Amino acid sequence: MAKVTKDMIIADILQIDSGIAPILLTKGMQCVGCPAAKGETLEEAGMSHGVDVDSMVEEINQYLASQA
Numbered sequence: 001m002a003k004v005t006k007d008m009i010i011a012d013i014l015q016i017d018s019g020i021a022p023i024l025l026t027k028g029m030q031c032v033g034c035p036a037a038k039g040e041t042l043e044e045a046g047m048s049h050g051v052d053v054d055s056m057v058e059e060i061n062q063y064l065a066s067q068a
Contacts, residue, residue: 001068004060006043006053010034013042013060017067020060027051 002016013020014032021032029049036045046053 002064004042004057004064006046006057007041010037010040010042010045017064019063019067023056023060023063027056 004013004016004020010024014037024032027046027049029045029051042057043053045051046056
């Protein structure tokens with residue numbers, strides 16, 4: 001099973017599973033279509049959007065575990 005970390009690039013995370021996109025969107029992170037997603041880490045984007053990155057990583061990894 002793939003695991004996401006906060007130092008991963010957003011575009012790489014979205015390639016793991018497209019079901020991660022709605023998780024980002026519910027956090028107010030419109031990273032799905034943003035050109036910055038190709039060079040910005042989840043932590044950088046979370047910080048700029050005021051999101052608790054650690055809890056988001058946990059939520060994403062729980063989602064991925066449920067898909068296995």
